[in-house]
Amino acid sequence: MIGWVVAIGGPPGSGKSTAGRWVAASLGLEYRSAGELFRAEAARRGLDLESFGRFAESHPEVDRDLDRAMQSLARPGRLLDGRIQGPLCRRNGIPVRSIVVTAEEPERVRRVAARDGIPEELARTEVRAREASERARYAKYYGIDLDRETADLTVDSTRTPPVEVARAIEEFVRPGPGARSG
16 A cells, blocks of 8 residues: 555646546545535535635635645545645645646646636636635645645646556556555
């Protein structure tokens, strides 16, 4: 078994969730997603993601409750999919392999537009608004600046097929013969 938490972060449309699901399935890890929790809470409140993000800007309990829930799941054998879960694990002293999946903005916008069935211009506006909102909230609530956080591994998915992104992450987190956990 892997003796640490695997945390995958990255901006919207980077491919982190796709990679995370594949890696979890391949390595037999339990997959948990902050994005799924956030979307479920937005739906429960009858809000779309953009509206719920704006709500979260003035209601710190939204992020704090979600991140507390995610961090309570942070133990070996689990993969946490969430923008700041790796940095939060580090701050909480949890052994983690923090991975960031990134991609150039035009590709991320194209992916979000295709995934959500919306025009690219609308996707661009939503992606930028979401990123700005999240960055402001992470800095305000946790003192986390995503541009200054150092990942253990960064994978650019702009021109890399999802299976290759997942394979690179698997190779990085899979313990070798005689590897120690932690």
